[in-house]
Amino acid sequence: MRVLMFGWEFPPHNSGGLGVACRGLTRALSNLEDMEITFVLPRRIPLLDNYMKIAFAELPGAQVKFREVDSLLTPYITSSIYADSLKYAGNGIYGADLIAEVVRYGEAARKIAEEETFDIIHAHDWLSFLAGINAKQVSGKPLVVHIHATEYDRTGGNNGHPGVIKIEKEGLEFADKVCTVSGYTKSIVMQEYGIADDKIEVVHNGIDESDISQAENALQTFSEISDGLNVLKDNGTKLVLFLGRFTVQKGADIFIQAAQRVLQYRPNTLFLMVGSGELEPQLINQAVKLGIGDKVVFTGFLRGKNRERIYSAADLFVMPSVSEPFGLVALESLLHETPIIISKQSGVGEVLEGAIKVDFWDVDQMVNMMVSVLEHSSLRNTLSQNGKQEALRSTWDRAAYRCKQIYKQLVAEQNLAYN
Amino acid sequence: MASVCLYFHVHQPYRIRDYRIFDVGRPDYFQSEAGSRLSNPDILNKVADKCYVPANRLMLELLNTYPEFRVSYSITGVILDQLLEHRPDVIELFRQLVDTGRVELLSETYYHSLAALYSAKEFKEQVDMHRRKLKDLFNYEPRTFRNTEFIYNNDLAKQVHKLGYDVILTEGADHVLGWRSPNFVYAPPGQPNTKLLLKNYRLSDDIAFRFSSRDWADFPLTADKFGTWVSAINGSGDLVNLFMDYETLGEHQWEDTGIFDFMRQMPAEILKHPDNNFVTPAEAAERFSPTAELDVPDYISWADIERDLSAWRSNEMQHDALNKIYKLEKKVLKTDDAALIEDWRRLQTSDHFYYMCTKWFNDGDVHKYFNPYNSPYEAFVAYMNVLRDFEIRLKASTK
Structure with missing residues (x-):
């Protein structure tokens, strides 16, 4: 053929x-x-x-x-x-x-x-x-x-x-x-x-696991990002990750909206915005206006090892896309054993049971789920174990x-x- | 001789509503909006109309038609409470059944809980509560015990004996029986006076699971065919234990599958063979002596293909939720706050933990079918949010 x-x-x-x-x-x-x-x-x-x-x-x-x-x-x-x-x-x-x-x-x-x-x-x-x-x-x-x-x-x-x-x-x-x-x-x-x-x-x-280098090794090597994040994590800070283009399609603004409400329940949480895009100035503005400017960190676009470090360091990955044909980043996160919350308007959800799925417009439910995942290690571990197995099968x-x-x-x- | 012991389990939990973090402060844990998938009265009414009412009428009809017919039930305290509130007509039908004198009611935990695994004291209390309920409602004293979901092992046999029961129903699990047949009465090690009745899961599941399955080689299952299978036991067993959820009739197997017609015809087909008859568990225990000891060191149950505890205790969420609720026992009981204690016990119902199960790949479909939540994670989140509120109330009530 x-x-x-x-x-x-x-x-x-x-x-x-x-x-x-x-x-x-x-x-x-x-x-x-x-x-x-x-x-x-x-x-x-x-x-x-x-x-x-x-x-x-x-x-x-x-x-x-x-x-x-x-x-x-x-x-x-x-x-x-x-x-x-x-x-x-x-x-x-x-x-x-x-x-x-x-x-x-x-x-x-x-x-x-x-x-x-x-x-x-x-x-x-x-x-x-x-x-x-x-x-x-x-x-x-x-x-x-x-x-x-x-x-x-x-x-x-x-x-x-x-x-x-x-x-x-x-x-x-x-x-x-x-x-x-x-x-x-x-x-x-x-x-x-x-x-x-x-x-x-x-x-x-x-996704092919071989494309992802060993996360643990990546974290052990010196890096500003992982060092800084590890200090925070040692202090009990939980890290929530958004990774994707800063566009309306990816729900970047929804993520900030949810962040503000999660912080009311879990003040010791840091929200990482990884990527770049047309909405960036607007998103920074939104965070400042909501009074959470110090809780949302814009890292810029990350590739390679830095991207993997941030996946590994995160306690939760959120993909609140308005419309997502697939959403490979969700599988990448799971291969790094970081649990995920994804919108129901995402194709990747069709191959995953080990994920929390929420309508992108249901910010209430998104916040409810985010707080719970951050609160309960049993939920995080169950999600990431089940999700990783499924990601490994999605070859x-x-x-x-x-x-x-x-x-x-x-x-x-x-x-x-x-x- | 083949004695048929037909036993049904009747239960509906108080399902927790979609209780979100913002709801903390509202103790309405079990009150979902009418029309929602989690509305307990809605579900109860649906099941009552599809199953409890027509099935009870059918059993009354069979008892009237065949003097030899017997049927037995375990009805949990939580469904009795819900029926009393919303469907007293069903309670009335159960009364009529009990009044025939040929219907046995079994003892179990009031809240269909896993208390036996966590607290002997709480377990005993819930069994006593259920016993009092049967006395109040039906003027009935149970003699036979079945634990939640047929969860059983040697230690449980001892515990149950102390509670005054010497007949116990459980699963005829292959990994316990080995080459032996479930069609005899057994005894726990060192308890010659306790009779164990084991579910014949093949014949039971032919009705409960395979009845309407077109992929099954023996589809369609006729009463005539089933009667032949039961009669074939003659000579190689005493007793055929057909144990299943009552909801099999009309709810799991819908009326249009012909399940009611099957049940209507089944007694006649069984009684065609002169050596066959029907028994209740207590009658079976009187009639048959244990054929051997059955050693069950590890817990068995009737759930899933594993027939163990994994339906309720296999992932971290389930362990977490169970440990947290039982850890509160002493504090909760010390409050003497009736509403608080009642909520604590309703939160022990095993269904809550079953909904959190994530064993997808074998029995996953069954779990999905029986799960009113969108996912096990949502079940867990609602449960833990409720616990958050509950602990605040507990603190306020603590003297």
């Missing part, structure tokens, strides 16, 4: 979950028998050649082959510009350049489709949908589109960019099969995009196996149609 796969970003040049998911899925797919992937990225990222070597080194025996679209005509787009464009997603404003780049990526995909030999096409999110559509037109091979997030999620259902929605619709309609990262996202694709139930397969994202292998089944079915159907 040869798969021509279109992505947009790839670690470490990624700004969000899309790149992480593409790596996780392709790595697991390439471990399956009879599976050969050509992964296409829109352009040659600086260091990409180096990175690719690194990537291959990480993937012993892997059969993933990277291709870049040679797009000299396109404006130079870095992942940070992509991040910027996402930043404005809340207002429904994209740089014209991004759409233009998506169109050019799509055009370039025709040529790749002519040159490559493959049995199936797999395109991730709207950014690569035109590429997928064109590749299908050129080759006549079945197309799978994979939904990691919709414009509906990014904008909370308001003022989505019409150009983006148009591309999403085209991809969804033109595809032979649609994968969504959760049942929650599937229902959005059905309701907001009018796609039929039986055309959509849920393929839950996964990319499971997702890859599911994708392979979908590929096989589509190829078989096509063969049947020709015969």
Whole structure:
């Protein structure tokens, strides 16, 4: 089985979950028998050649082959510009350049489709949908589109960019099969995009424990963050973590609102805001206005070891997303044995019983649960033990196996149609 | 000879409402809004209409039709209280059943609690309370004992003997019986005068769990077929103990599954065989001598596939909640505050801890089915918030 796969970003040049998911899925797919992937990225990222070597080194025996679209005509787009464009997603404003780049990526995909030999096409999110559509037109091979997030999620259902929605619709309609990262996202694709139930397969994202370095070791090494946090923890301070983009979609403002009320019951609590985003000034303002400016710490965006230290140090992780197609950070937290409270509007909840789930708008219940988790170590331990087991079972292998089944079915159907 | 001992357990707890941290200061722990999933009167009415009323009428009908028919019940104190308040018609039907003289009522803890595991004194008190309740309501003196959820071991047999009971019902757990059959009477080690009646879980669960299961090879279960299975015991056993929740009839197995028709036809099918008959536990104990000693060093129960205590005591939340509530015993009793003591005891009902269970992967579905809370965590949080309020009240009441 040869798969021509279109992505947009790839670690470490990624700004969000899309790149992480593409790596996780392709790595697991390439471990399956009879599976050969050509992964296409829109352009040659600086260091990409180096990175690719690194990537291959990480993937012993892997059969993933990277291709870049040679797009000299396109404006130079870095992942940070992509991040910027996402930043404005809340207002429904994209740089014209991004759409233009998506169109050019799509055009370039025709040529790749002519040159490559493959049995199936797999395109991730709207950014690569035109590429997928064109590749299908050129080759006549079945197309799978994979939904990691919709414009509906990014904008909370308001003022989505019409150009983006148009591309999403085209991809969804033109595809032979649609994968969504959760049942929650599937229902959005059905309701907001009018796609039929039986055309959509849920393929839950996964996580690989090997991506998380040993948390205990990380904490033992010297670091300002862990040292400072450990001093606080020794004094009995409990740490509550928010980790994600500071946007309305992620419920960052809900987190601050809840923090103020939790502090009324548990004054010795510190709230950590890890990330960055358009709401940051507003959030700082909100905390100050609520009189809890000294109880909310903005750390900025954290990567690597620092990110892991903060996961490990936290007593509770809260993900109050308004709309979350999946929410990989919840699984990351559980692998660090930190219990989680997540919104019911999160896809990851579908693979977790070891989590407290609350409607994002039910701040009362969120506060009630947060206080209890901080209060009772028995609740924390039960949550983190159950949750970790489930996170360990939520592997990319499971997702890859599911994708392979979908590929096989589509190829078989096509063969049947020709015969 | 195959004597059939048909016994039903009748119980509904006082479920704790969605009690949040902001509610501390309000001692209305068990009063959920009408219409909510946790509303005790709503649940009681539903179960009374679907099960208790039609099932009691059916049993009366069977007792009238067949002079040989017998049926037995354990009815917890907490459901008797709820029925007295909301459904006296059900109490009246139970009175009629008891008045036939062919219905045995069993003794147990008033609050369907795990007191036996934590406090011998509290255990005895709750058993005595239940005994007094049966005397008051039905003018009835129980002779047979069943502990909460059939929780049992050798030590419990001794404790129960001291309370004056020499017939005990428990689970016919495989890991205790080994190659032996549940279809005989056994005795605890060193207690030759105590009779143990063990649930035949295969035949009991054929009715209680598998009756409407289309995946089951023996579906559909007819009274005729079941009668044949019971008669097959003849020669290899004395006694078939069919022990189950009363709610099996009409609530777990809905009326449209045909469960009532099955029960209506079952006595005739059993009595077709001339050597078969029906007994109550006390009658079985009189009729049959123990065939052997049964050594049960570790606790068994009738819950889940493990048949142990894990339904109530397997995760940290459950241990935490149980330890906290029983730790308050002395202080609570010292207050002489009737309302406080009553709340403390209602908080001991085993269901609260069952709702906190997180053993997902085998019996998880059963736990989910019987869990009125969205999750075990929500059950725990409501419980601990209530305890927070309770301890404030306790402090205020402490002399």
